Amino acid sequence: MQDKILDGKGVSAKIKEELAEEIKELQKKNVTPGLAVVLVGEDPASQVYVNMKEKTCNALGIVSRKHVLPEDVSEEKLLSMVDDLNNDPEIDGILVQLPLPGHIDENKVLDRIKVEKDVDGFHPESIGRVVLAQDGFRAATPAGIIELLKRSNVTLEGKEAVVLGRSNIVGKPVALLLLNENATVTVAHSRTKDIAEVTRRADILVVAVGRKEMVTADMVKQGAVVVDVGIHRVEDGLKGDVAFEEVKEKASAITPVPGGVGPMTIAMLMSNTVKSARKRAI
Numbered sequence: 001m002q003d004k005i006l007d008g009k010g011v012s013a014k015i016k017e018e019l020a021e022e023i024k025e026l027q028k029k030n031v032t033p034g035l036a037v038v039l040v041g042e043d044p045a046s047q048v049y050v051n052m053k054e055k056t057c058n059a060l061g062i063v064s065r066k067h068v069l070p071e072d073v074s075e076e077k078l079l080s081m082v083d084d085l086n087n088d089p090e091i092d093g094i095l096v097q098l099p100l101p102g103h104i105d106e107n108k109v110l111d112r113i114k115v116e117k118d119v120d121g122f123h124p125e126s127i128g129r130v131v132l133a134q135d136g137f138r139a140a141t142p143a144g145i146i147e148l149l150k151r152s153n154v155t156l157e158g159k160e161a162v163v164l165g166r167s168n169i170v171g172k173p174v175a176l177l178l179l180n181e182n183a184t185v186t187v188a189h190s191r192t193k194d195i196a197e198v199t200r201r202a203d204i205l206v207v208a209v210g211r212k213e214m215v216t217a218d219m220v221k222q223g224a225v226v227v228d229v230g231i232h233r234v235e236d237g238l239k240g241d242v243a244f245e246e247v248k249e250k251a252s253a254i255t256p257v258p259g260g261v262g263p264m265t266i267a268m269l270m271s272n273t274v275k276s277a278r279k280r281a282i
């Protein structure tokens with residue numbers, strides 16, 4: 001079937017190669033894809049992600065524009081920046097890095113992004129389109145998970161999929177995408193009664209709980225495919241939401257952290273930006 005370690009880094013590199021080719025074709029039509037990234041405040045983790053996105057844009061030939069606003073910026077100012085980017089013909093995609101400071105209404109900001117430039121896929125209309133299985137932008141992390149599974153020849157149709165976590169940016173949308181791929185989907189969360197009993201049913205287990213190494217071998221069915229979305233910075237590197245060493249002995253395939261879902265997220269963000277720019281080339 002597939003290698004045991006699902007190689008998000010390798011698959012994302014392949015996707016980026018494909019995108020670089022397409023960007024060359026777009027440039028022949030005088031279209032250079034443009035991504036605007038808005039960062040509020042100085043959260044170190046957010047800075048790392050934003051810099052990674054910028055670097056990837058540069059490597060592929062996407063113009064990246066970074067806008068850094070102070071932590072105490074008013075909601076009004078942020079919204080007016082979104083308006084400017086919505087009206088900027090050179091910008092195909094707008095990403096407002098989350099989380100935002102507490103005094104800013106996240107939903108209000110995400111709602112303001114023009115749906116045609118919503119490369120993050122967080123706008124309510126983009127999410128509605130996932131529910132209805134209509135064309136539109138898919139959130140990068142959920143889309144990256146499906147793309148990685150497909151390109152690793154993991155069959156989804158008819159499988160028991162369990163998603164642990166129900167956030168708006170990962171758990172809920174990945175559950176919908178798995179449903180659209182004809183998996184039978186269960187979503188578990190902090191109020192689920194017997195988590196291990198539910199996760200042990202999974203042929204495909206997607207874990208996005210934000211708790212370091214919470215999923216242990218006893219919670220996983222022999223032969224399951226395990227996708228670890230979690231990112232935790234520890235002294236000697238990064239850890240996931242899954243206890244990788246013990247779970248890998250039981251799984252038929254598993255994503256590592258780092259090198260699994262993370263790089264796929266960036267690749268899908270780039271892919272959404274190119275998809276948006278393509279509309280300008282017609």
Ligand SMILES: NC(=O)C1=CN([C@@H]2O[C@H](COP(=O)(O)OP(=O)(O)OC[C@H]3O[C@@H](n4cnc5c(N)ncnc54)[C@H](OP(=O)(O)O)[C@@H]3O)[C@@H](O)[C@H]2O)C=CC1
Pocket residue numbers: 141164165166167168169170171188189190191195208209210211229230231232241261262265
């Ligand atoms: N690799 C990547 O590209 C990305 C990685 N991440 C990482 O993925 C992880 C999850 O992120 P995100 O979805 O934003 O996290 P959130 O904190 O928004 O959501 C966590 C979810 O897990 C549930 N949960 C928390 N604790 C438990 C528990 N003990 N038992 C069962 N369910 C629980 C919560 O339930 P409830 O709803 O009931 O509170 C919630 O639905 C984080 O580590 C984050 O850093 C995030 C985005 C992208």
Ligand SMILES: Nc1nc(=O)c2c([nH]1)NC[C@@H]1CN(c3ccc(C(=O)N[C@@H](CCC(=O)O)C(=O)O)cc3)C=[N+]21
Pocket residue numbers: 048049052095096097098099120140141231238257258259260261262263265266
């Ligand atoms: N508007 C918005 N969109 C996002 O997509 C978004 C966001 N806000 N806020 C934060 C989360 C987190 N996220 C990640 C992206 C890449 C890696 C990634 O590339 N990780 C590497 C390791 C990188 C490292 O060394 O830190 C890996 O797992 O191999 C991880 C996490 C996107 N997010």
